[in-house]
Amino acid sequence: MATTRRTFLTTLAGAPLAVALPVRRAGAQARAKVTLIQTFPSMAFAAVYAARAQSYFDQEGVDVEVQIVSGDAIGAQALVGRTAPMAAIGGAEAVLLAQKGIKDFISVASVISAISVSVCVRKDIAEARRLTPSMPIEQRLAGLKGLKIATGSPGGAIHTTVRYLLGRAGLDPKTDVSLLTVAGGPAMLAGLKAKQFDAIAISPPAPEMAEVDGAGTLVISLSRGDVPELGNLPYDVLLVHRDYVANNRDTVRRVARALGRGAKVMRENPGLAKESLLKYFDKTPPAVMDAVVNNLRTAFNGDGKQSVEMWKNLLQFTAKAKNEPVALDPAEGVLWTNEFIGT
Numbered sequence: 001m002a003t004t005r006r007t008f009l010t011t012l013a014g015a016p017l018a019v020a021l022p023v024r025r026a027g028a029q030a031r032a033k034v035t036l037i038q039t040f041p042s043m044a045f046a047a048v049y050a051a052r053a054q055s056y057f058d059q060e061g062v063d064v065e066v067q068i069v070s071g072d073a074i075g076a077q078a079l080v081g082r083t084a085p086m087a088a089i090g091g092a093e094a095v096l097l098a099q100k101g102i103k104d105f106i107s108v109a110s111v112i113s114a115i116s117v118s119v120c121v122r123k124d125i126a127e128a129r130r131l132t133p134s135m136p137i138e139q140r141l142a143g144l145k146g147l148k149i150a151t152g153s154p155g156g157a158i159h160t161t162v163r164y165l166l167g168r169a170g171l172d173p174k175t176d177v178s179l180l181t182v183a184g185g186p187a188m189l190a191g192l193k194a195k196q197f198d199a200i201a202i203s204p205p206a207p208e209m210a211e212v213d214g215a216g217t218l219v220i221s222l223s224r225g226d227v228p229e230l231g232n233l234p235y236d237v238l239l240v241h242r243d244y245v246a247n248n249r250d251t252v253r254r255v256a257r258a259l260g261r262g263a264k265v266m267r268e269n270p271g272l273a274k275e276s277l278l279k280y281f282d283k284t285p286p287a288v289m290d291a292v293v294n295n296l297r298t299a300f301n302g303d304g305k306q307s308v309e310m311w312k313n314l315l316q317f318t319a320k321a322k323n324e325p326v327a328l329d330p331a332e333g334v335l336w337t338n339e340f341i342g343t
Contacts, residue, residue: 032062032251037087039075041068043204044116044236046277046296047304048088051262053276060254072157079105085244086255090157091234091314098328098335106245107237107336109256109304111263112223114231116299117161119144119220120207121199122192126217133219137226140219141169147198150182150191162201164321165220165227185209192216205284208291223299231299233313234306234336249340256340260304266293267300306336 038045048066051057057064067084069075072093079087080102088111097105121131121144131143144166152158159179166173173179180197182188185206191197193215200206200216204223210216225231238259245252266273273293278284284292311330319326328335 032248032254033065034062034086034248034251034255035065035067035084036255037075037078037084037089038066038068039072039087039089039093039236040070041280042116043277043281043292043296044112045088046266046273047111047259047262047300049262049280050265050273050276051258053279054262054265054272056258056261057255060258062251062254062258064255064258079239079241082241085248086238086240086252088236088259089239091237092157092160092318094234094237094239094335095314095318095326095328099326104242105239106242107234107306108240108245108252108340109238109259110234110301110306110310111236111238111259111304112296112299113234113301113310114225114299115161115222115233115235116203116296117158117201117222118204118207118218118295119149119162119165119199119201120192120210120216120218121147122195122197123214123216125198126219131217131219133217133221133226137220138169140226141165141171143219144169144199145171145176148178148180148196149199149201150180150188150197151201153181158202160321161222161230164230164317167320168227189215204292204296205281205288208295209285209288212285212288212291218295221295223296225298229313230317233310233317235299235314237306237336238304253340256304257342260302260341263300263304264302267297267302270294270297273297303342305338305341306332308332311336 038048072090075087075089076093078084094107129143151162163173185202188200188202189206189210192200192210207218211218220226222230240252270293274289308330315326315328315330
């Protein structure tokens with residue numbers, strides 16, 4: 001992830017609405033209150049940040065307290081322990097819970113519908129190997145052979161994604177490349193500039209910053225759809241305890257609707273998307289944020305809808321990345337539902 005992983009608590013503030021959009025309010029009904037866990041302070045959760053920045057939760061008549069924690073595993077523990085009834089969490093973590101026989105949760109919306117990891121190769125190496133973003137993906141992946149690639153910790157989402165990409169190209173992650181565990185985007189960016197690494201693999205904004213600074217070439221962007229099966233899956237979802245869904249259907253609907261509006265901003269309104277993200281990532285240079293928003297926009301489907309195909313892709317990715325079978329049903333109603341979307 002692009003920022004330091006730490007735990008902190010923040011309560012949503014009612015920011016002024018920056019664009020004319022349909023407004024739904026709770027009317028005479030009592031305002032709902034709910035705690036929402038977010039498992040990383042990452043731009044992959046841009047729909048959440050946009051919903052907060054544009055006061056969409058408030059307009060939907062729900063007071064949402066966002067608790068940002070340091071990882072999917074911690075978020076899952078909080079859900080299981082009922083610290084909070086819902087979480088913006090990795091879809092792979094939802095799969096892991098189901099594999100463990102924990103079936104108390106259901107995904108009611110897709111927060112981001114593509115893996116957001118990018119691979120940025122040091123500029124001199126990219127030029128020497130003639131690696132460009134316009135090449136067929138097979139050639140770009142093959143061009144990573146022999147490189148020292150800075151990535152996340154083994155077993156984590158980013159490391160798992162890199163292993164999947166290497167395997168897709170027939171490369172052995174143990175012998176054909178050197179995968180180096182590096183803590184966070186700033187350290188990766190510094191190492192790339194110092195030529196300690198040949199490439200970095202991480203979510204925004206470090207890869208975009210490297211390219212804007214002239215230190216690297218963003219060769220692979222999964223959020224742009226460079227690897228089709230990884231550009232259409234529920235990478236992060238709104239996972240809710242089934243008991244809470246049964247007893248608070250209207251609140252779930254309002255939260256999902258606000259997130260869908262946030263996702264629509266990310267997909268359809270680059271200016272407002274940039275403004276929203278800069279409220280929470282204010283140290284990101286505007287030119288870098290422009291690149292981030294451009295690369296991320298197609299990763300959001302605009303309404304949070306999920307599909308059987310998306311969940312099939314996620315289950316296949318999980319199985320291939322971990323080299324083990326995943327015997328779960330991708331049909332609606334088992335792991336996910338669209339019941340609360342668009343209503």
